[in-house]
Amino acid sequence: MRKLLMPIQGDFIAPRFDLATEILIVNFENGTVQGDPKTIIMERPSDEELCQMVVKENVTDVVCGGIEELHYNFLVWKKVAVCDSVIGGWKKVLEKVLDNTLSQGDIILFGDEQLLTL
Amino acid sequence: MKLPFQPDTTTLLEAIPYPAMILDSSFRIIVMNRLMEAMTGYPSTKVCNIHGELVIRSNTGNNRGQLYRQVFHSGEPVSVAGDILNCYRRKIRIQYHISQLTETGGDTCGLLIICEDVSAKNETDETRSENYRSFELIGYSTKMQKVFEMIPLLAQTDASVLITGETGTGKDKIAEVIHQKSPRARFPFIKVNCGALPEGLLESELFGHVKGAFTGATRNKPGMFKLADRGTLFLTEIGDMPLPLQVKLLSVLDDRKFTPVGGEQSTSVDVRIIAATHRPLQEQVRDNQFREDLFYRLNVLQTHLPPLREREGDIRYLLDHFLDKITSALGKTIVGFTPTAMQALLDYQYPGNIRELRNIVEYSANICKRKKITMEQLPPYLSEKPRREKAGDKEEINAGAKTPAPSPVATPEKKNTRSDSARSSWGDIERQTIIDALKKHDGNRTRTAADLGWGRMKLWRKMKKYQLLD
Structure with missing residues (x-):
């Protein structure tokens, strides 16, 4: 089973890893979500704490917006698969993760972005 | 019929020498120039119709488009400093300018965004701050390094700073650097020598005067406090400030208001005070030469500059x-x-x-x-002058200090000790030099003056100044 962590903001993937306060953690296996997704609200944004959380929670995959090279390298070093610079609504992004079709820098537009709140 | 002037937005943006883009009324990207594409790492075609902040990713408090909304509704342009994270995982320091765009009829139709890359400028500033040599501040000794470490801390705050140190140790330079490194750097740094002017003149100099306040006051004068508004006022030789003026200074520091000489209306000012003195202010407080309350008001932050020796x-x-x-x-x-x-x-x-x-x-x-x-x-x-103390001759110097030779002129004993001269002012040292020279020449003023490289008149003036005449 894999564990996905996504910093989110409203209905979107949070633009920045270091400024995110809302974290979605999803367990998935063979393209389906296992159990209930978990949302964590951080007391304050902190890239260091988020990296610690990734390690502590044994996260295997991270999908995020902008991330600094330093933290990206740290997560990769910790054998976490990081897919960064992703823009889009997190539900659609999650679908792409489950389909195994998401790649770095993807902009997921379905034309319904106006209905989403940032 | 010819259409009204409607320039192509893409061409218009390309003419802007900074990364720029235009957003619609929902803050979605309409067009970006090539510099913006390079900065964010996204091609314009790929991010068209996406919320501007999802692409810019700044830390300027605009992550939900608050600044966009504020500018869009108020029409007041905003310029904030911060950084962005581009898709190459690079953090770039920027100055984020957001301004409203209106249609010919006056209706707001969108926003113009300009992100000025200021990383090069900030790097220069940082290098400058770490290397105080550019300010002509040179010091590799531990004591000076401690002073340099204090400068950023002193610059951050608006609290009063008291700089102490002997004459010639660089108090003025340090004050200027503190101002230059502070957020007030864009505003004036004004220096007033409190020991150089008589009381009445100093009051007018500091607080200004109104026309007709006294003979010769033919026009209103703003005064240094007013001129230094939003900046820093550096009061050097604060220990020489007359007592009545100390009261007025204290009231300005407390209330942030003052009344010009002869004026009726008080003026509010936002001035940061840096004071400096070569005198031991605490001793002056004990001797009732300096107000205790003013001393505590100025001595919020204190830094001491070590003498060169x-x-x-x-x-x-x-x-x-x-x-x-x-x-x-x-x-x-x-x-x-x-x-x-x-x-x-x-x-x-x-x-x-x-x-x-x-x-x-x-x-x-x-x-x-x-x-x-x-x-x-x-x-x-x-x-001829005393040299720097070495381990070997320290004893000798101290022993000499205990048994001063008889002097041909009236010399208070405390002035005669070498240990005192080490922490005394230039005046004390000059006085001691005259005494030494007079001793050497058995009180003969002609030979003493020649020895010191002065005329007899100058020697007489100096002796009078230091009360060395019988």
Whole structure:
């Protein structure tokens, strides 16, 4: 089973890893979500704490917006698969993760972005 | 029929020398220029119709488009500093300018975004802050490094700073650097020497006056406090400020308001105060020469500049610096000092500190006709004045201090000790020099004056000043 962590903001993937306060953690296996997704609200944004959380929670995959090279390298070093610079609504992004079709820098537009709140 | 002037937005944006883009009324990207594409790492075609902040990713408090909304509704342009994270995982410092765009009819139709890359500028600033040499502040000794470490802390706050230190130690320079490193750097830095002006004049100088306040006040004068509004007022020689003015200064510091001389209306000011003195203010407070409340008001943050004799190793650097500077100005090619001259300079006490050191180098550079400055080209008093204490002769100096030789002139005992001279002002040192010279020449003023390189009149004036006349 894999564990996905996504910093989110409203209905979107949070633009920045270091400024995110809302974290979605999803367990998935063979393209389906296992159990209930978990949302964590951080007391304050902190890239260091988020990296610690990734390690502590044994996260295997991270999908995020902008991330600094330093933290990206740290997560990769910790054998976490990081897919960064992703823009889009997190539900659609999650679908792409489950389909195994998401790649770095993807902009997921379905034309319904106006209905989403940032 | 010819259409009204409607320039192509893409062409228009390309003419802007900064990364720029246009957003619609929902803050979605309509068009970006190539510089913006390069900065964010996204091609314009790929991010069209996406919320601007999802692409810019700034830390300017605009992550939900608050700033966009504010500018869009108020029409007031906003310029904030921050950074962005581009798709190459690079953090870039920017100045984020957001301004409203309106249609011909006056309706708001979108926003113009400009992200000025200020990383190069900030790097320059940082280098400058770490290397105080650019401010002509040279010091590698532990004591000076401690002072340098304090500067960013002193610059951050608006609290009053008191800089203490002997004459010539660089109090003015430190005050200026604190101002330059503070958020007030864009506003004036005004220096007032509290010891240079008589009481009435100083009051008018500081607080200004209104027309007709006194004879000669033919027009309103704003005063230094007003001129330094939003900036820093540097009050040097604060220990020499007359007591009545100290009261007025204290009230300005407390209320942030003052009334000009002869005026009726008080003026509000936002001024940061940095004060400096070579006098021991605490002793002055004890002697009722300085108000205790003002002392505590000014002494919120305090930094002490060590005298040159306590800055081990710095003398050599300072000598090199000033020699280089002065020889360049004179157009000479002096490469340094001979070993004897250098030793004499290193052994000297420098009662006048860096100012004296600079003057010595200037004197020597002016009269030097060779590649290296020799002992003979140093000021003659260098070989006569007390040298820097060495471990071996420390005892001797102290012993000498305990049993002062009889003096031909009236000299209070406390002025005669070498340990006192170490922490005394330039005036005390000059006084001591005169006494020593008079002793050497058995009180003969003609020979003493010649020895000191003065005329008899100057010697008489100095003796009168230091109360050395019978």
